[in-house]
Amino acid sequence: MGVSTSSPEKGMCLVTVDFPPVNALPVKGWYELADAVRAAGRDPENRCVVLAAEGRGFNAGVDIKEMQRDPGHSALIGANRGCYEAFAAVYECEVPVVAAVGGFCLGGGIGLAGNADAIVASDDAVFGLPELDRGALGAATHLARLVPQHLMRALYYTSRTATAQELHAHGSVWKVVPRDELRCAAMELAREIARKDGTLIRLAKAAINGIDPVDVRRSYRFEQGFTFEANLSGVADRVRDTFGAPDTSGAPATEEAPQ
Structure with a gap:
C-alpha cells in the first residue's frame, strides 16, 4: 500500500498509487506521490512518466475520515x-506525464489527470468534482483543462460526472x-514519447x-482560499456531515472526500 515506482522499460517510469479501498489519499499519501513524480522527472534516464493506480478507481480525492478524526484544522x-x-x-x-485512468477519477483525481500531459482511460472511467456535495471546493482549475468552460461549470x-x-x-x-487493456495502452503512448531525444522532450x-x-x-491556490x-x-462540516449514500461512481461516500 502507498506509492511505488518502477522502470518497466528504458526511458519510462511507472508511478503507481495504491491506497485501498478507493484510493482516497491521506495527507502523507499526497506528499509521497508528489515526491515520486518529481524524482521520476529529475532522473535523466526517464523521458516519460506513467501515473497509474491499483484497485477500483484512479483516485477518490482526500481521505475524509482523516479530516473527521482531527478536532482542529491540521488535516485540512x-x-x-x-x-x-x-x-x-x-x-x-520535467518530462511528459501520461495518466492511466481507470474507474472513478474524482476530486483530487481531477487535479492529477487535469495536470497530466495526456490521458488514457478505461471505458468504465468517470471524471467529476463532487466537491459541493462533500463540503469542499477546488480543482475547477483542472476540470477546465478537460472540458469546455460551460460544461465545467455545469459539472x-x-x-x-x-x-x-x-x-x-x-x-x-x-x-x-x-479496463484490462488500460495499462498496456498507457505504456504504448509513453513508449512512443520515450523514443524522442531526452533533452529535446524536456525542452518541449x-x-x-x-x-x-x-x-x-496560482489559480488552484486561489480556489483553496474559498475551501478554507x-x-x-x-x-x-455541515455539508460533510449530511452525506453518506454511495455515489454513481461506485466509490463509497464514507471514503471519498475530494479536495
Whole structure:
C-alpha cells in the first residue's frame, strides 16, 4: 500500500498509487506521490512518466475520515498543501506525464489527470468534482483543462460526472480502452514519447508549460482560499456531515472526500 515506482522499460517510469479501498489519499499519501513524480522527472534516464493506480478507481480525492478524526484544522491544511504539491509535481514534471485512468477519477483525481500531459482511460472511467456535495471546493482549475468552460461549470455545480467517452469527444482523453487493456495502452503512448531525444522532450515540456494561458498553481491556490473559508465558517462540516449514500461512481461516500 502507498506509492511505488518502477522502470518497466528504458526511458519510462511507472508511478503507481495504491491506497485501498478507493484510493482516497491521506495527507502523507499526497506528499509521497508528489515526491515520486518529481524524482521520476529529475532522473535523466526517464523521458516519460506513467501515473497509474491499483484497485477500483484512479483516485477518490482526500481521505475524509482523516479530516473527521482531527478536532482542529491540521488535516485540512495538510490535505490542501498535499494536493497542491501533488498537482504541481505532475504539471511541473520535467518530462511528459501520461495518466492511466481507470474507474472513478474524482476530486483530487481531477487535479492529477487535469495536470497530466495526456490521458488514457478505461471505458468504465468517470471524471467529476463532487466537491459541493462533500463540503469542499477546488480543482475547477483542472476540470477546465478537460472540458469546455460551460460544461465545467455545469459539472461543478451539479456534482455530476462525465464519462471517458465524453472526454474523448472533447479531445482531452487520448484513447479509451477496455479496463484490462488500460495499462498496456498507457505504456504504448509513453513508449512512443520515450523514443524522442531526452533533452529535446524536456525542452518541449518546459516550452509548452511556458505558453499555458492559465497559471495552474496560482489559480488552484486561489480556489483553496474559498475551501478554507467554507471550513472556517462551519458550512463545510455541515455539508460533510449530511452525506453518506454511495455515489454513481461506485466509490463509497464514507471514503471519498475530494479536495
